[in-house]
Amino acid sequence: MKKILLLLFVLVSFTVFSCLVILTPMDTLYLLNWGEYIDPDLLEEFGKLYNCQVIEETVTSSETMYQKITEKNTPYDVAIPGDYVITQLYNEGLLRKIDVDNIKYPVLNEYQTIFTDSLKDLTNTYMVDSSNKPFDTYYMPYFWGAYSIIYSTQKSDVENVVLNNGFEALYNRSLYNESVKIGMYDTARWVVASYLLAQNKNPNITDYNNNINDDLSSELVNNCKDALLNVNFDEFGNDSLKRNVALGSLDMCYTQLGDFFDVLFLKYDQDNGAENINFNVSVPSNTAAFFDGMVIPTTTKNYDLANKFIEFMLEPTHAYQNANAIGYCPTLKSVCDMYHEDALAGEYYYEGETEAKSLTLTDFLDKYPMYLDPLYNSTNAYLLEPKSANYLLTCEQIYIVVSSIDN
Amino acid sequence: MLEKKSFKTILWNIFKVAFVSLALFATFVPTLIIFYQSFNRTANSIVPLSWGGFTFKNYVEIFTNRRLYISILDSLLVSLWSTVIATVFGVFASIGIHALSKKARKTMDFLNEIPMMNSEIVTGISIMILFSLLKPLFPEIFGFTTMFIAHVFFTVPYVILMVLPKLEQTDNALYEAAVDLGCPPLKSLFKIIIPSLKTAILMGALIAFTLSIDDFVISFYTQGNGFSNFSNYVYSSYSKKNFSSGAYAFNALLTFVTLFIVFAYSLFTNKKKEGKK
Amino acid sequence: MNRFKGFAIPYFIWLIVLAFLPIVVMIAFTFLSMNGSSLEGASFSFEAYNRLIDPSIAKLIWNSLIVAFWTVFFCVLIGYPCAYFVSFSKLKNKLLILLLLILPMWSNSMLRIVSWLRLFTSKYFVGFNLAGSMEAVIFVSVTTYLPFMIFPIYTILEKLDRGLIEASNDLGVPKFKTFLKVTLPLSISGVYSGIIMVFLPAATGFAISQTIGLGKIRLIGNLLQSVFEKNNYNFGSLISVLVSLVITLVILLFSKFNKEKKPC
Numbered sequence: 004m005k006k007i008l009l010l011l012f013v014l015v016s017f018t019v020f021s022c023l024v025i026l027t028p029m030d031t032l033y034l035l036n037w038g039e040y041i042d043p044d045l046l047e048e049f050g051k052l053y054n055c056q057v058i059e060e061t062v063t064s065s066e067t068m069y070q071k072i073t074e075k076n077t078p079y080d081v082a083i084p085g086d087y088v089i090t091q092l093y094n095e096g097l098l099r100k101i102d103v104d105n106i107k108y109p110v111l112n113e114y115q116t117i118f119t120d121s122l123k124d125l126t127n128t129y130m131v132d133s134s135n136k137p138f139d140t141y142y143m144p145y146f147w148g149a150y151s152i153i154y155s156t157q158k159s160d161v162e163n164v165v166l167n168n169g170f171e172a173l174y175n176r177s178l179y180n181e182s183v184k185i186g187m188y189d190t191a192r193w194v195v196a197s198y199l200l201a202q203n204k205n206p207n208i209t210d211y212n213n214n215i216n217d218d219l220s221s222e223l224v225n226n227c228k229d230a231l232l233n234v235n236f237d238e239f240g241n242d243s244l245k246r247n248v249a250l251g252s253l254d255m256c257y258t259q260l261g262d263f264f265d266v267l268f269l270k271y272d273q274d275n276g277a278e279n280i281n282f283n284v285s286v287p288s289n290t291a292a293f294f295d296g297m298v299i300p301t302t303t304k305n306y307d308l309a310n311k312f313i314e315f316m317l318e319p320t321h322a323y324q325n326a327n328a329i330g331y332c333p334t335l336k337s338v339c340d341m342y343h344e345d346a347l348a349g350e351y352y353y354e355g356e357t358e359a360k361s362l363t364l365t366d367f368l369d370k371y372p373m374y375l376d377p378l379y380n381s382t383n384a385y386l387l388e389p390k391s392a393n394y395l396l397t398c399e400q401i402y403i404v405v406s407s408i409d410n
Numbered sequence: 411m412l413e414k415k416s417f418k419t420i421l422w423n424i425f426k427v428a429f430v431s432l433a434l435f436a437t438f439v440p441t442l443i444i445f446y447q448s449f450n451r452t453a454n455s456i457v458p459l460s461w462g463g464f465t466f467k468n469y470v471e472i473f474t475n476r477r478l479y480i481s482i483l484d485s486l487l488v489s490l491w492s493t494v495i496a497t498v499f500g501v502f503a504s505i506g507i508h509a510l511s512k513k514a515r516k517t518m519d520f521l522n523e524i525p526m527m528n529s530e531i532v533t534g535i536s537i538m539i540l541f542s543l544l545k546p547l548f549p550e551i552f553g554f555t556t557m558f559i560a561h562v563f564f565t566v567p568y569v570i571l572m573v574l575p576k577l578e579q580t581d582n583a584l585y586e587a588a589v590d591l592g593c594p595p596l597k598s599l600f601k602i603i604i605p606s607l608k609t610a611i612l613m614g615a616l617i618a619f620t621l622s623i624d625d626f627v628i629s630f631y632t633q634g635n636g637f638s639n640f641s642n643y644v645y646s647s648y649s650k651k652n653f654s655s656g657a658y659a660f661n662a663l664l665t666f667v668t669l670f671i672v673f674a675y676s677l678f679t680n681k682k683k684e685g686k687k
Numbered sequence: 688m689n690r691f692k693g694f695a696i697p698y699f700i701w702l703i704v705l706a707f708l709p710i711v712v713m714i715a716f717t718f719l720s721m722n723g724s725s726l727e728g729a730s731f732s733f734e735a736y737n738r739l740i741d742p743s744i745a746k747l748i749w750n751s752l753i754v755a756f757w758t759v760f761f762c763v764l765i766g767y768p769c770a771y772f773v774s775f776s777k778l779k780n781k782l783l784i785l786l787l788l789i790l791p792m793w794s795n796s797m798l799r800i801v802s803w804l805r806l807f808t809s810k811y812f813v814g815f816n817l818a819g820s821m822e823a824v825i826f827v828s829v830t831t832y833l834p835f836m837i838f839p840i841y842t843i844l845e846k847l848d849r850g851l852i853e854a855s856n857d858l859g860v861p862k863f864k865t866f867l868k869v870t871l872p873l874s875i876s877g878v879y880s881g882i883i884m885v886f887l888p889a890a891t892g893f894a895i896s897q898t899i900g901l902g903k904i905r906l907i908g909n910l911l912q913s914v915f916e917k918n919n920y921n922f923g924s925l926i927s928v929l930v931s932l933v934i935t936l937v938i939l940l941f942s943k944f945n946k947e948k949k950p951c
């Protein structure tokens with residue numbers, strides 16, 4: 004009996020201790036975000052500034068993001084979903100308007116002019132409600148970029164093919180003189196989108212007559228399945244793809260631009276600088292852009308704090324610090340300007356042990372112009388549109404044919 | 411003749427030791443890698459398993475990386491409580507089931523098999539669906555509550571599995587005698603039946619805890635409100651640059667501690683036995 | 688003891704609510720086309736059933752069964768001798784060896800899977816292309832679930848009446864025959880529960896196929912996970928019910944086979 008009492012005592016004291024650690028009496032901001040997509044220092048600074056704690060939950064796909072918000076299991080105050088999820092959430096009435104007219108928020112007041120023009124053009128075409136009116140007071144772009152190919156520069160063939168053929172390079176192995184290893188994103192919808200982009204088509208269409216219907220036509224489904232079986236991708240993954248291209252175990256992969264800058268910085272950081280980077284990125288001329296936007300879901304219990312958070316993240320110095328830490332393409336004009344200023348001032352993108360292992364900001368911006376303007380090379384840029392449950396299931400059924408179990 | 415036989419026996423013994431060691435080794439490789447990574451400065455490098463020098467900083471991270479230690483605490487909270495509750499629940503359920511008539515017993519056995527025969531993923535989804543129907547009433551139910559209930563749910567059958575057979579082996583005579591002598595039934599139950607089940611209960615609790623602390627799939631579907639567990643922390647961030655190498659360190663530490671306890675315990679019991687002799 | 692019947696009632700209610708009710712709800716969901724789990728605006732439809740015609744789903748289920756079959760096969764092949772050797776050894780610290788065998792279970796299974804992946808993709812395995820292959824998925828499944836096989840077999844073997852074996856030996860029956868005629872039949876129930884404990888997670892898990900299979904090995908668990916990720920409770924419920932049905936069927940078949948074998 005004594006033993007049991009002792010056990011209970013230990014258990015209860017452990018519980019009390021854990022609760023003290025886990026729960027803090029302060030205000031709480033629930034943030035739903037992608038993994039490694041915000042500078043933790045900024046979260047800390049925000050917490051100190053407003054005497055609150057930020058609890059961040061992370062996901063790995065747009066669908067999970069959507070699911071988490073619609074499920075309402077957690078009262079998220081701010082979420083950072085991708086473009087088509089924002090449209091979907093807006094259409095379903097799950098978003099609250101951001102407090103852009105409140106004089107407390109000087110940055111939010113200027114929401115119409117602070118974002119880069121090429122992004123604004125895109126959102127004005129795609130992010131509209133049923134009466135073609137933009138609903139830009141419901142989201143604030145956070146980072147953006149374009150779908151692109153990260154490729155290894157170690158095989159001479161690969162670079163030429165990727166630069167000349169765009170996304171077709173992923174689906175046509177006969178373009179190469181040697182065997183290449185190709186990685187594809189493991190999100191079913193992206194697989195279908197990449198297939199359409201590889202054929203120079205709009206990734207939103209559902210049949211070969213360029214219609215956009217509820218579900219994919221069976222002809223397109225079958226062709227896509229055949230293409231997948233034919234090309235027989237070497238890996239399906241998400242965060243692992245970029246690492247594997249950098250490592251050399253993949254020759255190229257389909258991914259988002261931000262992934263490239265993420266792994267580029269990682270490469271410099273892990274070896275205290277890098278002398279030769281043997282991978283590069285290409286944004287094909289027919290591509291799709293994407294952006295993630297900060298939104299306030301209707302689940303919020305702390306609307307003011309949520310607005311303060313968005314305002315905080317859009318303040319140029321914070322946004323600049325965040326872009327530096329995360330490496331995705333910034334959405335604010337002011338941040339782009341700050342990059343140019345710092346480049347002129349001779350700042351480094353990465354300052355390594357020696358000059359040869361370092362990269363100056365000027366060189367970085369020259370080498371990778373897509374950082375400040377993801378669509379600099381693109382003639383056609385689409386945004387993915389929200390799709391029906393049927394469409395997504397069909398994508399899933401296309402994707403599962405890849406299971407290479409009997410090979 | 412004798413020598414020949416013993417030679418064969420030696421060979422056979424060598425084979426036995428080799429076989430068990432090989433199986434041990436195969437299951438231990440990941441544990442060894444976890445040890446290696448726990449002292450590796452570059453455990454999370456692009457190049458897998460590249461050695462970046464010896465360090466203890468991963469161990470420090472267990473206490474400094476908030477996301478990591480919160481997930482560890484979450485795991486421990488759920489597992490400890492669900493083990494205690496599942497054990498108590500399982501013991502009483504076993505006593506109840508044991509007392510049932512044959513027909514009722516059959517229904518109960520069938521129902522008790524459902525959580526065990528159902529795959530983890532379907533169990534997780536079932537509970538998620540059930541509680542998502544309750545969400546309009548209890549909007550913040552996901553998190554500790556759901557995960558705790560789910561863990562109790564999937565571990566109770568294992569406790570019953572351990573306790574019930576033992577209960578059937580126990581002799582009722584002692585209990586009947588106590589009752590006949592005027593001891594209240596409940597008291598007799600606690601004084602006679604339950605102590606005789608001690609080993610089985612401990613076994614059940616151990617299995618419940620082991621399954622619960624290691625669970626990934628069921629917790630995957632029942633997490634929420636910022637409450638997750640260690641497995642889900644690993645799954646959601648192992649390929650990310652901010653994945654804390656403290657995860658390896660924590661696991662290595664846990665294994666070290668268990669190993670230590672196991673060795674200490676076996677030394678202790680051995681001494682006891684020798685003392686008795 | 689019969690007065691304690693009442694103790695079964697809370698557990699009975701618990702099981703009805705948590706085990707039985709969800710199955711009913713899920714079956715109902717298979718006929719409802721709806722948005723997420725909310726019943727608002729849900730309508731009756733057979734759409735989910737129409738999708739089952741797609742051969743890819745049958746193929747996924749088949750894949751899962753194959754992976755689970757080989758995992759179980761190797762687990763029995765390795766697990767039974769291990770349990771047998773340890774249980775019948777004359778070592779003092781039998782329990783210690785057993786604990787060593789289940790010690791890996793104290794490391795987090797997710798982390799163990801990640802460790803295998805790191806090892807397979809490291810420079811030491813560069814020529815083998817292990818990651819992404821079905822063999823690797825089965826191998827990792829075997830090492831992950833092996834303790835689940837060893838443990839129940841060992842428990843049964845420990846309980847086994849050694850007198851029976853000694854009697855058989857005394858009667859001059861060769862050791863191997865004693866094993867086949869006495870030990871094995873008496874311990875088969877341990878193998879049976881071990882098989883179920885390994886088969887279930889191996890057939891329906893999604894973490895191993897996702898990480899070790901580099902996304903190329905798709906099992907039914909992967910489909911279930913991504914369907915629920917897309918908030919599709921309708922189709923997801925149908926697949927869940929289907930998985931449960933297939934598993935029950937396999938287990939029934941197996942236990943029938945098991946019963947038929949028992950008399951000999």
